[in-house]
Amino acid sequence: MCLAVPARIVEIDKQMATVEIGGSRREASLVLLPDASMGDYVLLHAGFAISRIDEAEALETLRLFRAMLGEGNVAEDD
Amino acid sequence: MRADRSGQILLAHGSGGRLTQQLVDSVFARGLSNPILVRMEDAATLDFQGRLACTIDSHVVSPLFFPGGDIGRLAVTGTVNDLAVAGAEPMHLTAGFIIEEGFAFHDLERIVESMSEAGAEAGTDIIAGDTKVVEKGAADGVFVTTCGIGRVPDGVDISAAGARPGDAVIVSGTIGDHGITVLSQREGIGVATGLVSDCAPLWPLVRDMLAAAPGIRVMRDPTRGGLAATLNEIAQASGVAIEIDEAAIPYRTEVRSACELLGLDPLILANEGKLVAVMAQEDTEAVLAAMRSNPHGRDAALIGRVEAAAAPRVHARTLIGSRRVISMPTGEQLPRIC
């Protein structure tokens, strides 16, 4: 339905930004995410930043994965 | 000597008259000079004994010049690599040029110079050629066709049909560099990666590999259609299944990220300086060691194995440990947003 990839804002010039993901760079419009700032990770779709990635939430999701692993393997460490 | 003050190729340069002669002398004979070519006979004559490999490849690429190469380098390496993966040491090439009227003289000179350089890297030369000029719009800049002949050493028998169950599958380095480099240069893509094409003649690498294990069974260069097409060709020709481990395939990070951005499958991207080899399991270590000490095989990796199968197919062990089918690619890859 909609491919969007996490990319980091490395430059901002008014409504246009340069975003970077793993060494690849592209121009991205910030029209749909006007409060984005330098260093933010955003979801990039078709050349537009559409959402800011919440790093704390990402870590929390990863923690939940580990917790599930813990539940499923009670005998192991954790 | 410039035949035209505007620095452009004219239709008359292909007419067979004085301008043609000037073009041949000033660009081709000078740029590609060797004892056979300078004779300017209608055909080059060669002495030869043994098994001969022969191949031909036409080259069209947009853009003509890209980071890491151009159509000239591509035209030489493409043909040299087709010879090399047949186990043949390249001897000589011939080249045909179809040039669009108005093409810049200077660009043609650059292209010829790259051909000369790539030929020297591969230890080969261009001994005959032909030029035609077509009307503006009838070609896209320049098309280059190269034909090559090579010598197959005794005891070398490489064929796509040679893979046997239990064999190992190796790639010589990172996958997709050329495909992403060229695609990212095209208008409207707008992705900057800093990548350069891997475009390189592979004969020196193949020579080292054959020295380590003359019994290598299959070699192919995964150009158009990428690794997916090459592995399927091998599976079909040999009547086997191939299972690759996705986590073992070497990629540059920029290739992975550009593929994520543009929605492309890296297994379908073209490579111009890589090869896939299939060999007996016991040869793997020696071949990998030989490859890794050659600059064009530094990132060589064991990516999979050959299995017996009722129907030829290619599988991947996915990152999560599941399996999926890798099928023959269809059509051109386009950036997608969905």
Added chain:
Amino acid sequence: MTDAGRLAFLDEFRSGPQTRGLLEELVAGNSVPLKVMEVCGTHTMAISRHGIRQAVPEELTLISGPGCPVCVTANADIDAFIELALLPDVIATTFGDMLRVPGTRMGLAEARGQGARVQVVYSTLDALKIARENPDRSVVFFGVGFETTAPTVAAALLEARQTGVDNFFVQSVHKVVPPALEALSSAPELAVDAYLCPGHVTAIIGPEAYAPVASRYGIPCVVTGFEPADILQGLIMLSRQKAEGRSQVEVQYTRGVRAGGNPAALALMEHVFEPCDAAWRGLGTIPGSGLAISEEFAAHDALRRFPVDVSYSREPRGCICGAILTGQKTPRDCGLFGGACVPEHPVGPCMVSSEGTCAAYYQYES
């Protein structure tokens, strides 16, 4: 892989150790049959790419839904864009996804062979740039996609109007997800227990949009990300809801989705578009499920500017894309699948789009 070569927020959600625990959990916690529809085509692609269908417990069936614009765009809409592309002095611009879609008479690739100028773009802003560079041509953009993409088209239309790019036009066949889910859920033949909801559409519209479906039809909804670990966790959350008798909207993709969605994108979409009835291939016409260009931007509406006749349009014969999109059938039930309809010569759109259910089956699972 070195840390420098890591793709942030992607690699850690697709690594083997991460997903192994989730898979074990899914197997342990899933004992009753559960049919889950992944609404979004990008989920379908990810499921195929990572072999998730083969990895999940047998009791869990994954059905691909209608969230693929290539698949649900009606032939009449595709034909109209092809007619526009064939007009003299028109440059047709489109996302790469649509190039190989067959229309009634031909697809865009064939139209190009007949002299149409068709350019693939990655972004609507690239199409706008082409319009600026070619003031003597009319540049028409094929506006396909859901709520994630529609705001990017709205942004281009707004910029075209503000900067006076009068030769930029859009054919809008945009669709919105909630009315389609509502229509699917209310259909008596629906054979789905739970929805894996699209993370990126929801980043725009907010998870609240699925509340009516969850409460009215008792169907659990989990808004999910696109990496294997996300999808597995989404499936675990759905099976837990089912086991506990709940039908709520939950968000797995918390790093990308917030309550209320993206207000700037929603406002822009509302400014430029207005709701309309839309024809979905396989689902028929669904009230209020499309986005038409509003009166204010009528001067940039391609079909108002260049009316085209597509009365010849019809859907391909024998193709069951419709039943596949509604989860009633799988590609293997189709007589054309793998024979008359293959990726090289697609009959139906579900084979054209690489995220189409049929293409995904053919590509990764055949």
